[in-house]
Amino acid sequence: MIMNEADEIKHRECKYCELCKCLLINKVRDYCQLTEKFRMTLCSSCNLELKQPKFVPCFFHNLSNYDGHFIVTELGNTFTVRFIDTFGFMPSSLESLASNLLTPGLEKFRDCHTYS
Secondary structure, X not given: OEOOHHHHHHHHHOOEOOOOOOEOOOEEEEEOOOOOEEEEEEEHHHHHHOOXXXXXXXXXXOHHHOOHHHHHHHHOOOOOXXXXXXXXXXXXXXXXXHHHHOXXXXXXXXXXXXXX
């Protein structure tokens, strides 16, 4: 597990579980299974309930109208992929959706500038 000095201090001083907010008796260091980086301090019951998803979500727009099965056969069986057709919850053309992003000053996306 990868922990820097700030993470060590945060874990040492933590008195409550960061998920259920219960008083910590048995502290557990939660970390990302892929990057091995420390995430938060948990109680043992919360730590046991956290699970890694056994699939990789893959988003396509309007996949159901195309031959998506060709993509699936090329992937093989190395891992499970869950294909999600975004057309089901964004029923517009990709061109129309992309044009919504082209607003000067990000008026339609006021919170985006904090993440860019």
